[in-house]
Amino acid sequence: MTATTGRPVERSTWRRGRVLAAFAVLTAVVLLAHPLVPNWAGNAGSLLETFLPWTGLLVLALLAAALVRRSALALVCLLLPALVWAGFFGTRLLDKREPGGDLTVVSHNVNDANPDPVGTARALAATRAQVIALEELKKSEVPEYEDALAAGYPYHSVQGTVGIWSAFPLRDTQPVAIMPWTRALRSTVDTPKGPVAVFVAHLPSVRVRLDAGFTADGRDAAMGRLAAALAAESAPRTVLVGDFNGTADDHALAPITARMRSAQDEAGDGFGFSWPAALPLARIDQIFVAGVRPVAAWTLPATGSDHRPVAATLAL
Numbered sequence: 001m002t003a004t005t006g007r008p009v010e011r012s013t014w015r016r017g018r019v020l021a022a023f024a025v026l027t028a029v030v031l032l033a034h035p036l037v038p039n040w041a042g043n044a045g046s047l048l049e050t051f052l053p054w055t056g057l058l059v060l061a062l063l064a065a066a067l068v069r070r071s072a073l074a075l076v077c078l079l080l081p082a083l084v085w086a087g088f089f090g091t092r093l094l095d096k097r098e099p100g101g102d103l104t105v106v107s108h109n110v111n112d113a114n115p116d117p118v119g120t121a122r123a124l125a126a127t128r129a130q131v132i133a134l135e136e137l138k139k140s141e142v143p144e145y146e147d148a149l150a151a152g153y154p155y156h157s158v159q160g161t162v163g164i165w166s167a168f169p170l171r172d173t174q175p176v177a178i179m180p181w182t183r184a185l186r187s188t189v190d191t192p193k194g195p196v197a198v199f200v201a202h203l204p205s206v207r208v209r210l211d212a213g214f215t216a217d218g219r220d221a222a223m224g225r226l227a228a229a230l231a232a233e234s235a236p237r238t239v240l241v242g243d244f245n246g247t248a249d250d251h252a253l254a255p256i257t258a259r260m261r262s263a264q265d266e267a268g269d270g271f272g273f274s275w276p277a278a279l280p281l282a283r284i285d286q287i288f289v290a291g292v293r294p295v296a297a298w299t300l301p302a303t304g305s306d307h308r309p310v311a312a313t314l315a316l
Contacts, residue, residue: 017071020082024062028080031055035251039145042213046206049250050214050282053092053271054087095269097296101249101313102193104129107241107287108302108309109202110145112138112161116304121148123303127311128152131189132165133241135202159185162200162242166243168192176229178222179204184242186229193316196236201242219245227255231313237291237316243307256288263287263294263312274310277302289310 030037034052037045059081066074110120110285123129124132125148126303134145142158145165149156153165157173159184164170169190176184177256184201203226204218223244230240239262246253248262264283273280274302280299287297293315300309 013070013072015073017066017069018070019061020066020069020074021077024074024077024081026127027055027058028084029063031081031084039252042214043216046216046246046250046252047208047214049082050077050247052249053089056089059085062191080188083222092265092271096267097269098267100315101129102316103191103196103297104132104311104313105131105239105241105287106309106311107133108136108241108284109285109305111305112136113308114304115143117144118148120303120305121145124309125149127151127300129295129311130167131198134163135161135200137161138161155187157187159313162202164198164200176226184226191316194203195235196316197233197238199240201231201240201245205219206245216252221252225256230256230259239292239314240288242286245284247282247284248286260288260290263297264291268297270275272297272299272310274299274308275306277308278308280308285310289314292316
């Protein structure tokens with residue numbers, strides 16, 4: 001159709017970009033309804049929630065496309081996912097760290113193929129944390145970690161592939177049965193301000209496979225056993241650390257997040273992504289607390305592991 005001048009009639013900025021507008025609305029719906037995405041089909045819900053913060057990049061891509069198309073309709077519709085994303089994740093971008101605190105805890109999956117266990121141990125000791133928890137310990141390398149941490153951490157216990165080192169006395173340390181072999185422990189740390197129950201856990205790995213989707217069933221089963229151990233815990237102050245192979249946004253972690261709070265979400269200065277170490281895309285290494293208040297949480301620089309260490313300072 002042409003105008004009387006012979007030039008094509010320009011489509012209204014309110015009519016063009018309908019596909020972009022539809023994608024914008026769909027993105028908002030996915031963000032709002034992500035807890036409703038079921039796990040029965042390849043654990044699709046958990047896979048989505050593992051990388052949920054990255055939906056912000058999709059919003060930016062749609063924004064760029066809407067500007068190129070000069071679509072007022074798409075730009076208005078993009079307000080929906082932008083506001084929803086900001087509601088979910090905006091506060092995580094703020095620096096919520098405070099000075100002070102009584103107990104600093106560091107957790108690190110050191111990787112059983114770590115080429116420099118001693119260097120990794122020294123880097124963790126340099127944080128001057130009072131408690132260091134390690135996961136994926138290789139039996140033959142445990143003596144190297146013990147020697148490197150001996151000076152600052154006279155109390156320690158290794159149970160299976162997880163261990164705890166402490167500047168304060170430990171007692172009642174025992175394995176927690178979440179798998180046929182030991183990948184979790186529970187110990188009482190006797191701090192100057194009273195006892196704190198500390199759990200260290202390494203949940204089974206997950207994979208994304210074309211024939212099976214997000215293979216998280218083993219992780220979820222172990223998480224249920226860990227949650228049962230936490231439910232039976234009588235200590236008023238509890239700290240749970242480790243490699244969960246899942247983020248705090250994943251509703252599969254609900255058995256844990258329903259009773260404990262994420263230190264990073266409450267007292268961090270960003271998303272605190274910890275894996276993979278070279279280019280972190282997700283925070284699967286966690287510090288959860290109950291009965292104590294996080295005052296600061298952060299991610300440490302990479303070591304020889306494929307994970308980055310995570311840390312939190314707690315007020316007791």
